[in-house]
Amino acid sequence: MKAKRLFFLDAVRAFAILMMLQGHFIDTLLNPIYRDPNNMAYTVWSYFRGITAPTFFTITGLVFVFLLLKAKEKGTENTRIKKGFQRGILLIIIGYALRFSFISLMYGEVNLNFLQVDVLQCIGVSLLLLILLYLITFKSQWVLAVVFLVLGFSMFVSEPLYRNLQIESLPVLFSNYFSLQHGSVFTILPWFGYVCFGGFIAILFSEFGNKNNYKQFKIAGFLIVGVFLIFLSSPTLRLLDACFDLPLLTRSADYNYLFKRLGNVLVLFGIFYTFERYLKQAIITKIGQKTLSIYVIHFIIIYGSFTGISLKHFFYRALTPTQAIFGAVVFMIVVCLISFYYVKTNTYFYKKIRAFFKRITP
DSSP states (O other): OOOOOOHHHHHHHHHHHHHHHHHHHHHHHBOGGGOOTTOHHHHHHHHHHTTHHHHHHHHHHHHHHHHHHHHHHHTOHHHHHHHHHHHHHHHHHHHHHHHOOHHHHHTTOOOGGGGSOOHHHHHHHHHHHHHHHHHHTTTOHHHHHHHHHHHHHHHHHTHHHHTTOOOOSSOHHHHTTTOSTTOOSOOHHHHHHHHHHHHHHHHHHHHHTTOGGGHHHHHHHHHHHHHHHHHHHHHHHHHHHHHHOOHHHHHHHHTOOHHHHHHHHHHHHHHHHHTGGGTSSSHHHHHHTTHHHHHHHHHHHHHOTTTSOOHHHHHTTOBOHHHHHHHHHHHHHHHHHHHHHHOOOHHHHHHHHHHHHHHHOO
16 A cells, blocks of 8 residues: 655644744844743743754654655665755755855855854755665665664763764864864754654654554654653663663763653654644645745845845844744745745755756766
8 A cells, every 4th residue: 555645744844944934033133131041931932942953853864764665665766765865965065055155255265164064964964874774774674773773872872972072183074063163053963863763753654654543553652752751761861870880871861852852853743643634735734845945045034145145144133022023923924935936845946956056067
């Protein structure tokens, strides 16, 4: 039986991209005097903003591996691997391009800050790593599942070991993928861990996704495991340390944001999966299919990629909460409208970029 499209993931992606839009807008433009951790509204906003990146990385692994396994059933996995490889390279190139200062280049200077790794580069490399893992596990679905679980868990619990990692022996171009010392926003460790857990979920969906009577169990699984990770992952890590004398587990539990954020993502999955039937034709799913174009458009408007003119240039940390909230709503609407009217889908965006690189590449 043909596997069904996971419509709820489009809705989750839409939610995440909208949270990213308002999060970047408010974080960049809100006056620091209003950033009060004792203020309940600011604390709630900050907490939910922190769910955005884990959601994107988890969905990256879930969607790519799910589509790859579907392609394997159809005998078109090589085509899917080729597309995934191209997409990974493109994301890396776009990520660097968005941070490159063409204005500085006009004055004969190159601002090396463009080498800082952001979400697009990290997701691009993650796609390449997923392809590599799929190939080295001999395309075995359950071997791959075990590898995903081991890698994801290992990256999360070992976070204290590389939290303040500094690498002097590698060129900045490469060390930025592993260390935050030169200003990178995201690194492969630990964010590829979310991708691995997403890949594991994809394998479960590929195995049981066609069985509609399992939907209630999948929803319950998302919610139960999610709540467990949010509230009980730290005590569990300390208990495991007590049983097996592994102090690293307690160190991980003392600063346990990775497992808790994964729990947030799973609860989000469970909620959206519950209401999937109402989201198939909703505008929110259309937004979820345009995440790349929305990301690029918002980056240009807020941070001034290519033009040097941006909201950050004029209003950096200058808005009151009322202005920031109202502005964020308008900003989300404008970015989505631009995406709707000028970019059909992410696929359309990728085709345009491929055509551009074909023109400039011998």
